[in-house]
Amino acid sequence: MPGELTLWGLAASGLMVGVAVVLSLWRGLGLSRSILWAALRALVQLLVIGLALDLVIDRDRPLVLSWAWVVAMVLFAAWTTRRRAPEVPGGFTLSLLAYTASSVVSLGVLFGFSIFPLEGRTIVPLAGMVIGNSLASTVLVGRRIIDELSEQRDVVEARLALGRTATEAARPHLRAAVRTALIPQIETTKAVGIVFLPGTMVGLILAGADPLAAVRVQVAVMYLVLGSVATTTTVVALGLSRRVFTPDHRLVRLHPARQ
Amino acid sequence: MGDTVAVPSPPLQPPGLFDFEQVWVCDGDAVILRDVDVTVPEGGITVIRGPSGSGKSTLLRLCNRLEIPSRGRVLLRGRDLATLDPVALRRRVGMVFQTPTPFPGTVLDNLRVAADMDPPAAARLLERVGLPAELLDRDAATLSGGEAQRMCLARTLATGCEVLLADESTSSLDPAAARVLEELVAQLAAAGTTVLWVTHDEAQCERIATHTLFLDHGRVVGGSLAR
Numbered sequence: 001m002p003g004e005l006t007l008w009g010l011a012a013s014g015l016m017v018g019v020a021v022v023l024s025l026w027r028g029l030g031l032s033r034s035i036l037w038a039a040l041r042a043l044v045q046l047l048v049i050g051l052a053l054d055l056v057i058d059r060d061r062p063l064v065l066s067w068a069w070v071v072a073m074v075l076f077a078a079w080t081t082r083r084r085a086p087e088v089p090g091g092f093t094l095s096l097l098a099y100t101a102s103s104v105v106s107l108g109v110l111f112g113f114s115i116f117p118l119e120g121r122t123i124v125p126l127a128g129m130v131i132g133n134s135l136a137s138t139v140l141v142g143r144r145i146i147d148e149l150s151e152q153r154d155v156v157e158a159r160l161a162l163g164r165t166a167t168e169a170a171r172p173h174l175r176a177a178v179r180t181a182l183i184p185q186i187e188t189t190k191a192v193g194i195v196f197l198p199g200t201m202v203g204l205i206l207a208g209a210d211p212l213a214a215v216r217v218q219v220a221v222m223y224l225v226l227g228s229v230a231t232t233t234t235v236v237a238l239g240l241s242r243r244v245f246t247p248d249h250r251l252v253r254l255h256p257a258r259q
Numbered sequence: 260m261g262d263t264v265a266v267p268s269p270p271l272q273p274p275g276l277f278d279f280e281q282v283w284v285c286d287g288d289a290v291i292l293r294d295v296d297v298t299v300p301e302g303g304i305t306v307i308r309g310p311s312g313s314g315k316s317t318l319l320r321l322c323n324r325l326e327i328p329s330r331g332r333v334l335l336r337g338r339d340l341a342t343l344d345p346v347a348l349r350r351r352v353g354m355v356f357q358t359p360t361p362f363p364g365t366v367l368d369n370l371r372v373a374a375d376m377d378p379p380a381a382a383r384l385l386e387r388v389g390l391p392a393e394l395l396d397r398d399a400a401t402l403s404g405g406e407a408q409r410m411c412l413a414r415t416l417a418t419g420c421e422v423l424l425a426d427e428s429t430s431s432l433d434p435a436a437a438r439v440l441e442e443l444v445a446q447l448a449a450a451g452t453t454v455l456w457v458t459h460d461e462a463q464c465e466r467i468a469t470h471t472l473f474l475d476h477g478r479v480v481g482g483s484l485a486r
Contacts, residue, residue: 155360161356162415163349248345250327
């Protein structure tokens, strides 16, 4: 395959890890062990994943293995979200719902419109893009909502005290939190090609693909990510607004993470 | 059935505006209110006084169901608050908070959160709380503390509430602005609005109170309404 990286090439790229270690030692950052550990861990994790993917996405394997992989990714992402944002009530269930919804919508569009062929080779990486890129935004929107409603509790309750419903009282705060979580993704989408060349495209070009073909794939992936981030953040925001208010329109006691 | 002797029933005590019946409020292991059994009458200004953490605000928030009792019940004119629609209840029982709570937007936008109204109606409402109509187009975030709290009072009055709850509403204001708000609330009470006013300020209590209720560590410990 053109552009295939040899083992020698892989080892040589490790020189850059050496540069990072040397810089850390020189400036007394105390990060050299962490850098080495991170580099080694990434190598082992990716090798294991590569071997596993090789087994799962083989054309002769049943697609159910790929879908099982997607389910595992969704579960792991929900667990990670819960761990990173423990202050969000029902964080695991909510994020599980959000990742499931965005996977169903995104993969439904991609495969329903035959944008990509439905096979193991496409299911697992595309689902990984959807879930992986939504994770940070999902954590952010959950934390932001809890912070916002805690800090602005008086304002929320002032709306409730005027006879507004919980949905109406929460709306401005949810909007602010979803905007905060979505704006970085929108900015990334706007800056693509000018400020940086995205990973999918770089990978395809390095692997020898035609640049314009690589661009087409990249654009589809970026739209996929934008849509899935919007879906997960919205699902979390709507779900969380039901959790933090009682059916009789009271704001429950919240426990935001200490700054 | 044979002859029975008619036993005169005891004189029915008319329900107060709010009846607290053996009300407890707990948050986990912490007891915020314990066995509060008191009647708040219709009309006038009932001042609820006590040190910080005595449960005054919680008692007030029970009246518009921003809090609910862990045990016991609260009645409004004899009807259990738990059976009333909380959204409709809160339009009858308005509340002004400790610090001003302006919403984003102009003063008119703020008033319209409470009720649909045209600018002349909004100007009349501002006039009721002693604010000039020119403020309608001002960004609410730029008002002084006193102006913002009066706007919040106007916003609450826009719901047409018959009861006003004031939770230490002058504590963030300078003395002059606090006196203006006190006078406004006294006028509202004289015009028929029942006011429940929470404060820890003894002098203020003496100035405005029609009835008093003193709390300490979640218990009623005195005041004209104590049983």
